[in-house]
Structures are given as C-alpha cells and as structure tokens.
Amino acid sequence: DADVTQTPRNRITKTGKRIMLECSQTKGHDRMYWYRQDPGLGLRLIYYSFDVKDINKGEISDGYSVSRQAQAKFSLSLESAIPNQTALYFCATSDPGGAGGADEQFFGPGTRLTVL
Amino acid sequence: AQSVTQLDSQVPVFEEAPVELRCNYSSSVSVYLFWYVQYPNQGLQLLLKYLSGSTLVKGINGFEAEFNKSQTSFHLRKPSVHISDTAEYFCAVSESGNTGKLIFGQGTTLQVKP
Numbered sequence: 001d002a003d004v005t006q007t008p009r010n011r012i013t014k015t016g017k018r019i020m021l022e023c024s025q026t027k028g029h030d031r032m033y034w035y036r037q038d039p040g041l042g043l044r045l046i047y048y049s050f051d052v053k054d055i056n057k058g059e060i061s062d063g064y065s066v067s068r069q070a071q072a073k074f075s076l077s078l079e080s081a082i083p084n085q086t087a088l089y090f091c092a093t094s095d096p097g098g099a100g101g102a103d104e105q106f107f108g109p110g111t112r113l114t115v116l
Numbered sequence: 117a118q119s120v121t122q123l124d125s126q127v128p129v130f131e132e133a134p135v136e137l138r139c140n141y142s143s144s145v146s147v148y149l150f151w152y153v154q155y156p157n158q159g160l161q162l163l164l165k166y167l168s169g170s171t172l173v174k175g176i177n178g179f180e181a182e183f184n185k186s187q188t189s190f191h192l193r194k195p196s197v198h199i200s201d202t203a204e205y206f207c208a209v210s211e212s213g214n215t216g217k218l219i220f221g222q223g224t225t226l227q228v229k230p
Binding site for chain 2: 047
C-alpha cells in the first residue's frame with residue numbers, strides 16, 4: 001500500500017462549489033504539506049502543518065483552507081471553487097529527523113482538479 | 117526571499133547520450149538543495165540532495181549534481197540516459213535551519229528518444 005494517499009484522484013466540479021481534497025499517510029510523519037502544480041510554474045506551497053495544532057499559510061493560500069484532523073490526515077478545501085484553481089494538487093509529508101530544512105518530502109500521487 | 121530558476125523547460129536527448137539539467141538559485145542565507153523527479157502520472161520522488169560537505173552529490177538511477185556556491189548553481193547530470201529517464205525534473209531549495217519548506221523551480225521535461 002502507498003505511504004501517502006490522496007482522494008479523489010480526479011475531480012471535475014463547477015464554479016462556486018465547495019470541494020475537499022483528502023490526504024492520508026502511514027509514514028508516521030508530523031509534517032504535512034499541500035502544493036499545487038501548474039504547467040511552467042512548478043509546485044507552489046498552499047499550506048503546511050508541523051503537527052495537529054500547528055497550521056501555516058504557504059505562498060498561495062488565498063481561496064483555500066485546511067484541516068489537520070489527526071497526525072495522519074490533512075485535508076484541503078476550496079470553499080468556492082473558481083476556474084483558475086484548476087490544477088494538479090499534491091500532498092506531501094516529511095520527518096524533521098535531521099538538520100532543520102533538510103528533511104526529504106514524500107509525495108502522494110496527486111489529485112487532478114478541474115473547475116468548469 | 118529565495119528563488120529557483122531552471123533554465124530549460126524541455127531537454128530532448130537521444131538514448132545513451134549524456135545530459136545536464138540546469139538549476140540556479142537565489143538566496144541571502146545558506147540553503148539546502150534538492151532534485152526531485154516526477155514520472156508520468158506519479159508524485160515526486162527525491163533524486164538527491166545537497167546539505168553540506170562534498171559539492172558533488174550522487175543520487176539514485178545514476179544521477180549526480182554539483183553544488184557551485186560562487187555560481188549559485190546545482191546542475192543535474194547523467195553520463196548516459198535511458199528511455200526510462202523520461203520524466204519531469206524539479207530543482208528545489210530550502211533554507212538551512214528553517215522549517216523544511218521547499219521552493220521549487222519551474223521544472224524541466226527530459227525527453228529521451230530511441
């Protein structure tokens with residue numbers, strides 16, 4: 001079984017709808033991240049969480065919210081989806097076992113979201 | 117603020133030829149540097165990382181990268197590529213001693229032709 005799973009894998013929705021993307025991990029990591037990938041822009045950080053009570057905005061948090069329900073679960077919500085939120089979304093986890101900033105991130109398979 | 121620039125959006129190369137994917141970064145503090153690979157329809161996985169010490173870093177699948185502080189570069193190289201190396205490659209940077217947040221480059225698509 002995959003260590004980092006994302007559901008759904010694909011979603012098509014309409015403008016104005018609320019949608020939630022879910023991420024679960026079995027790696028036992030405290031740190032979790034949400035990114036979006038757009039062609040030619042690479043990955044950009046939306047939100048990150050270092051434990052259940054520690055949630056932080058990333059580079060592009062406007063229009064998104066998150067919930068860290070447990071160490072293993074981190075959900076991303078679009079309260080009112082708009083077409084420019086069409087993208088590939090990735091969840092990642094890491095363990096700060098080594099020097100700060102050097103931990104490897106482990107990525108889920110991604111969720112392809114289309115907002116019409 | 118940090119930034120990462122990958123100088124080539126696409127790199128076509130024939131099988132068994134050498135390849136170099138270029139990455140330059142900008143930061144006012146010490147950084148850690150990473151290369152991730154994304155195979156079609158998959159998430160990213162770590163190829164290699166530079167933390168400190170030797171500037172030549174070896175990673176998985178025969179890839180290596182060299183950290184050049186004076187040129188603020190971290191170019192990825194492989195002496196002989198295979199069809200299976202076709203993927204998108206991302207360079208990333210994080211501040212040493214910080215939070216583990218990564219800043220990614222725009223990505224380079226490596227297309228290996230038979």
